[in-house]
Amino acid sequence: MLFGWDLKSLWRKAHHKRYDALLRAGKLQDAVKSYQHMIDEITKADCLDWFNDFKQECSALCAANGEAAFAASDYDKAIDLYSMAIDLDSASDIFFASRSEAKSSKMLWEDALLDARKVTELNPSSHVGYRLSHSALRGAQHYEEAIEAFTIMLSKLDNAPEVQIRDLRRQYVCPLEAEDAIQRAVLIELSNAPLRLLNTSTGLLCDRAAQLNFFKTSPEYKELLSSITKRLDLQTERIKEVVAMHFRCVLLSHRWEKTEALLHHIQDKMVYELDGLGGTAKLQSFCKVARDAGYFWAWMDTCCIDKSNNAELGESVQSMFVWYRHSALTIVYLSDVPPSSQPGALASSVWNERGWTFQEFVAPKVVIFYQKDWSLYLDDRSLNHKESQAIMKELEGATGIDAQAMISFRPGMRDARQKLQWASKRVTTVQEDTAYSLFGIFDVHLPVIYGERKQSALGRLLQDIVSRSGDITCLDWVGQSSEFNSCLPADIISYATPPYSLPSLSEDEIQTAVSSLRNIVPVDSASQLYDLLENMNTPLFANCRLRLPCIVFRVTEVKRRSGRAAHSTYEVKADGLQGLLITTGKTLIQFSRARPIRQTFFLVRPWDRRLLGLPDFSEQLTFADEGESVGDWSESQSGLDDTDESSSNSPGEEELSVDLDVHSQSLRLMVHLGQAFSALLVAQQHVGEYKRVASDHNIIAQVKDPASIDIMNIRALDIL
Template identity: 60%
Template sequence: MMLRRTVSLIGLTFDCTAQCVTKADEAVSANNHEVAVNLYSAAIALDSSRHSLFAHRSQANLGLKLHAEALYDAEKVIEFDPSSYIGYELKHAALHEAQLYDEAVAAFKIMLFKLENASDPQIKKLRQKYGSPSEVEDAIRRAVQSYLDSAPLRLVNTSTGRLCDRHAQTNSFKTSIEYKQLLSSSIKHPHLQTESIEKAVEMYFRWVMLSHRWENEEPLLHDIADKVVYDLDPVGTMTKLQNFCKITRDAGYLWAWSDTCCIDQHSNSEVQRSVNSMFVWYHNSALTIIYLSDVPPLSQSGALAHSAWNTRGWTVQEFLAPGVVLFYQADWTLYLDARSSNHKKSVAIMQELEASTGIDAQALVSFRPGMAGAREKLQWASTRVTTLQEDIAYSLFGIFGVHLPVIYGETKQNALGRLLQEIVAQSGDISVLDWVGKSSEFNSCLPADIAAYRPPPFTSPFLSEDQIHTLVSSLQDAIVVKLASTLYSRLGNLTAPRFGNCRLHLPCIAFPVTEVRRRRSQERMSYFTFEIKADGLQDMLITTEDKLVPFSQAKSTRQPYLLVRPWNRYDLELPALAGDAQIVDDLSEPESSSDEYFSGSSEDNEPVDSEPHSRALSLIVRLGQPFGALLLAQQRGGEYKRVASDHNITAQVKDLTAVHDMMDVRTLEIL
């Protein structure tokens, strides 16, 4: 009787336990963890010998963020079955959620050991689901190295106030709570490893850049090295650095960069690397703070335009490169739009910058470096100034996307010349030759000063499609068509302009100067005005500081001067390079005698409407419009030098149908 009652009670207990577990599992599915914990606890009270009940309750406690309770249950699972991996897996989860990451990783290592040494092959196979701490550490190290490759060489830790190089930054990360959390979570979920690691690394190492105008006695690297920035005397420009770091820290960023103290000015290699990388650093920054020290609090719109910051050469790239910028006034309050998290989204501020800099709003908001629009970008910088003369060129390296040697001590002309040479070499863009002023000693076709780009570029007259069609229709003479086709072919076969050893090899259409006469009246004693005649061109006046050698075709056959039209595939709207060969073949005529060429048959005199010939005639129409010409003087070795003028030299052919006057196509070497 007693035995039967005992069996009956055991059965009843088992049924009650099973019902509690079933209800608890349903509660977990419904995310009702509190009910689940109560039910699992009831089941444990009925039968405390089943470690699976503690395992289920541990997970439910985690759902309630009851980390201590979850850890207790995990330890009970381990106590019941020390050889099982399950208890250690639960222990890792509880410790991880409790942010005890070192202990969590240790528990996970034991779990991996249990899996590797399990007797059951199916359990042993579970090891493949997880990474190992060493593998994750290597992945984190690679991610950090990759991220820091595009980061500044030194940054101020806004939490400690100390300047850190990359080694110190890495060490700071490895001892941080963020690193431990990343390591603990990544070993649990290896399939998310790369994405989660890269995101965590970016969040930790993201930095804020400072853009400002240098003032007297800015703190340099040696002034803050091995010191706490916040502990230094808050006097002079040190307060600017301290306030910048505090603003950055309060905004939630750990790292801050200022050019005054984060670059070793005595290391040529570091300066070189920094100058060539600075655009990328600003571009990759999480935020760029622009400090306007001369803009008082509560300033109205217009103050930014008149700030000295807006006149400096380096600041062009410093507000073009970043995606997020904030302008701060002298008292470190936000300029105009105090609620904005990004002043590039402020219409009022962008309109003010556009009006004051001449840079269109689209470029201000989403600028992309490169060679496109070279003349326009040079014009942006033409009104800017830098303390060191070479910096006016160096500050543009990032804007054009070039990497060149930084050689402080070279002349301004040499620095600018090397930049312009690289632009022409990489892009073939000859718009950089469109300037007025003095020639550079680097090469006479380049300006001595970037201010030479300040005047607007030469603009060819706009012709509508109807005007072009009308003028093309007037050129249907067979001889004109043949000459136009030949000229088109010659231009299509020209190589792009190139530089070598400071010498410009310039493809162009040349017009020999036949007469140079100096005018007697002089408005400015340092300049001379000359009347110029050239084959095929209308007469013109040129004012220059150079003393041209007067000559007349009637008195001399010597022609030391050329007026040239630089050839530019894009300006002349020629086809893309890939299709040139076929088009040139289409435009080329079969070999014929001179009599056949110039007399032609009755068929030759009929209008020609084929597409290739129409394209050639359209080219003649464009060549017949006014153009910006260069005046070149021949040197003893056969090379040429550009004769600089104080205004654009605008030339125009005399007769649109006189194509033979445009046939002198050459590549000239210009010193």
């Protein structure tokens, strides 16, 4: 006391006003420093009420300013402000929680974890500390501990006394749900992968269970599992992306050598520890190349299929195209191309001649060629040799397949005859593989029956193509008939000869021909012919019997002209056709109108509905596969719009227009029927049954008079 004044009280009041002024001026840090200085000078008991009020107000301001800094992504400032709040009130779990989040945003994972654990210490019943621990542990890549913290967080939510806190649980998923979601994604991804895969890291051959177990032990899996916390996470593409990245697989395309590493050689063994001889050295090098390129999984046909298991072997043959199609990379190993080869070495490789390598190249999207010493062909270091013009041009010349067709190949029935021609000169060690190696090319699913022999396997394939697509171009071949059905070839080499192409007429030539027929051919007769052909059924092929819709011309004379002992050329005449020559290894009975025989022969024109100007059946199948109906396609091509009243004619004019259009279509068809065509020679066996007589060259026939409709004998023949 001095002169009755309480100086201590006056000093406190002055400081109080100073703190208040600093706070009001927004100088929070200066206010806190002054407060701390004052606390050092006096005891809290002297100003307990003011102390508590100031601490509460100041810490609240620090926290509020910290939140503003955090929202502005100024994490350093936020951390400083939260630290000031903690200095003022170290018993508040909220301040520690806020600072933990700010430190996590700065990726200060260990510091964030310390604050998160302090939150749990101050408020053990709260879920917040465990949520923050989960975040910090994930950032520090302690994934298993993060999952454990998250699991405890869920239990805290489940047992919270407050309803609103328990309701938060609905937005979260437990680790078991996340595991199920990941496993579903894995199974979907592996549905297009081989059954067994080589682990390039360990060198072990893994079945599905081993593949999944390896993934579950990987950092990628643990990171993914720890990141799936909310239900929305189950719907994201990230699960698919992580799974797809891990299970990227490299497949090998190669020619089998005399010694190859087989399944029993490597099962339960580490590939890298085997003696590096022959095929084992190739396998080891392949796995190393795949591993060094960053892939965990690889597949090689010699050792990854149990060929003693018929079910597995059949499934593998059926799935081979799909496996190569979905490979991340296909490596082509050219064992007969020496190091530092010059351009042209690839074209000379026997790899181009093998049956299975056809689909192994056209199916995958990314391909890289390696030489005998596992160096890159032509030292081409691009990521995809399918994008190399030099390499693709070389392959185009070697295989006869257009480069663009190899790059953008689509399996299916379309262009069946051309695909058969591409495969015609390729060879396989096992005779049935001539057909089986094409199952994926045509996207067919047929039983794999090793031991059935080549003609049966090829016959079943061609039968399925004709039955499903209605494509008659598969009947366009020269050579020897198959025992499966006489309309099919005994060997795929019969498709090496390009099919006969119809003469191409210009539109002016067609119009001229139509004009010449218009006054000769009766309208009704031409229209009836058109309607009859338009309503012809598709070819029906089942149980080795072909019902073929066609136009038939009765053979009236066969006369042997010349030929070697094994092959003879015959002069053949038929009703309505110009005379023609047929060369065949079959011995034909000679006859004429003057010297008839009991057996009936026909020259047959298989009906091709494309002559109507409509898509063939294989095209319709393709449209349907792509989700576009044939009806929609036809309507869109018609050029008519029912809603356009201005273009409509009166009823009489419309009928006249339709009649003229139908007549023109019919006459255009007759013009095409008058052109030369590739014919089949068939011989009657029993009543209503026929067999094709194979020839060494295309039988090119032509009608004598396109205007003679009465010679058009349209029917369906049953061919054995």
